[in-house]
Amino acid sequence: MPGPLVGRHVLVAASGSIAAVKTPLLVSALVKAGAVVRCLVTPSAERLVSAVALASLSRHHCYCDGDQWDPSRSRPLHIELAEWADLVVVAPMSASTLSRWSQGSGEGLLASVLLATEVPVLVAPAMNTAMWHHPAVQQNWRVVQSFPGVVPLLPASGLLACDRRGDGRMADPMLIELAAAALFSRSEEGAIADRDWEGKHLMVSAGATHEPIDQARVLTNRSTGHMGVLLAQVARLRGATVQLVHGPISVPEPWCEGIECIPVTTADEMQRVLSDRQPSLDAIAMVAAVADLRRAERLETKVSKQQLPELLASGWSQVPDLLAALSKHRPRGQTLLGFAALAGEDAALIAQGKAKLDAKGCDLLMVNPIDRLGQGFGDQANGGWLLGHDWTHEMPLMSKLTMAHQLLDAMYQSHIAAAAAADGRNESW
Ligand SMILES: Cc1cc2nc3c(=O)[nH]c(=O)nc-3n(C[C@H](O)[C@H](O)[C@H](O)COP(=O)(O)O)c2cc1C
Known part of the structure; x- marks a missing residue:
């Protein structure tokens, strides 16, 4: 299965923040993921990160403002770059570049590219905490987020180069790469930067739970949390809280x-x-693989290897059914997706899934076979069947990012339909 970034044209631009020292890591990761990368630096960024390093890592000349005025160019460079890119990534975005963009200023190569481009722009600001929280910067940030195709990656909190702890650290290059991959994993190409979940509150559960056997040992399963975390991150990119x-x-x-x-x-x-x-919450996705049994009594010591078989043989009870409880208590209009990790033949899995969907009372159930090669726990890919109360949709083997988008599409549709029904309108999808 080719990765979502293979062959994609990604223009990576760095402006004058000290976080530009991390831009080469991002470029290297994107190139390794198969993207065709071009780099651009503002004059300030050029003083903070080596254009030679960016050129070497992207295997191409790194553009700077001077290149705009090269008389041998028959087309303006900012237009060429804006049209070449499938995605523009500004990492880091400085306060000055943010200001120029929000005001519609084309001063400098990066500013002109940002005005000329019609493809999604992934933006990762980075600056000192006081600068970031300054009302003028926040105002500019709100303005650019209203531009079409802008996908914001909020700065993280942490230790900054100015020795201050607080908001302003550029999103990690691994997260930026993941966000780029997530954008290209959406099946409807035209919708890659749509923020359809804007204003919605989503809770995702992920990973396995651990039930103590004794002080040292636990009962758990092989879930890594990969699917749930990707679903959460993709929902955030689509605008959800x-x-x-x-x-x-x-x-x-x-x-x-x-x-x-x-x-x-x-x-x-x-x-x-x-x-x-x-x-x-507007929606809940129960992706966690909750351990099945727990001990009635908690043991505060570690039993010996010899005592263990006796301990394991009794004293267990079923853990509460989290999905059924959520379903029972949910407010009107709240959408609920469950996951069922099952093993067996296709027809039996679908039948078991349908029975679970009815028994648990959720809106959607993802039947996730865990006994197939290359999918499920710990793998990059997943497949199975997404079940609604009167339909079954086959989900062929796909990346977990693509599956995250498809599950969010289905949840969104279910949510809209439920909201319309609650309003008494007869709207269907
Ligand atoms: C060492 C150093 C670090 C800087 N770090 C940041 C930063 O993290 N964020 C920011 O917005 N500006 C930072 N600045 C200020 C910008 O470089 C300055 O505002 C510049 O005009 C940005 O121009 P540009 O947006 O065209 O790259 C820094 C300046 C210096 C000298």
């Missing part, structure tokens, strides 16, 4: 940046978070 409740997960840390994460360990802890927050 996302909360992620997760058990222990093993995904690159930057993938969780920009999302409110609530780490938990057991099914009980996950249930408390979900029920506390359920009333204010």
Whole structure:
């Protein structure tokens, strides 16, 4: 399965923030993912990051303002670059470049490209905390987010080069690469930067839960959290405000940046978070693989290897059914997606899925076979069947990013239909 960035033309622009020292990492990652990359630096960025390094990593000349005035060019460079790109990434975006863009100024090569381009622009601002929170910067930030095709990647909080701790750190290059890949993973090409989830509040659960056996050992499963975290991040890129409740997960840390994460360990802890927050949510995606059993009593010691078989043989009870509980208590119009990790023949899986969907009362259920090569726990790809109450949609093997988009499409449609029904209108999709 070719990656979503293979052959895509990505123009990476750096403006004058110290975070420009990380731009080469981004360029290198995009090239490794198969993208055709061109780089552009503003005069200030040129003083902070080496144009030679960017040229070497992108295997192409790195453009700067002087190139605009090359008399051998028959077409203006800013138009050529704007039309060449499938995606423009501004990382980092300085306060000055942000200001120029928001005012519609074409001063300099990057500013003119930003006005001339008609493709999505992924923007990662970086600056000192006080600068970032300055009303003028915030005003400019609001303005550019209203431009078509702009996909904002909010700065993270952390230790800044000015020795201050706070908001203003550029989104991690791994997250920027993931966002670029996510944009090209949307099936409808024309919609890659649509922010259809804007204003919606989504909770995603991800990863496995751990139920203690004794002080040292746990009962769990092989879920890594990959699918849930990607679903959460893709929803954020589509404009949703996302909360992620997760058990222990093993995904690159930057993938969780920009999302409110609530780490938990057991099914009980996950249930408390979900029920506390359920009333204010528009949708919930239960992607977590909750462990099935828990011990009635908590053991505060580690039992010996010899005592273990006896301990494992009794004292277990079923964990609460989180999905069924959410379904029972959900407010009107809240959309609920469940996941069922199943194994077996296709027809039996679909039948089991239908029975689960009815029993649990959610709107959508993703039947996720975990016994097929190259998909499921820990893999990059996934497949199966998405079930609604009166339909079955086959999801052929696809990347987890593409699946995240398709699940969000289905949830969105279900949410709109439920809202229309609640309004008494007879709208269907
Ligand atoms: C060492 C150094 C670090 C800087 N870091 C930032 C920064 O992180 N964010 C920012 O907006 N400006 C930063 N600036 C200021 C910008 O470089 C300056 O505003 C410049 O005009 C930006 O121009 P440009 O947007 O055309 O690249 C820094 C300046 C220096 C000298």
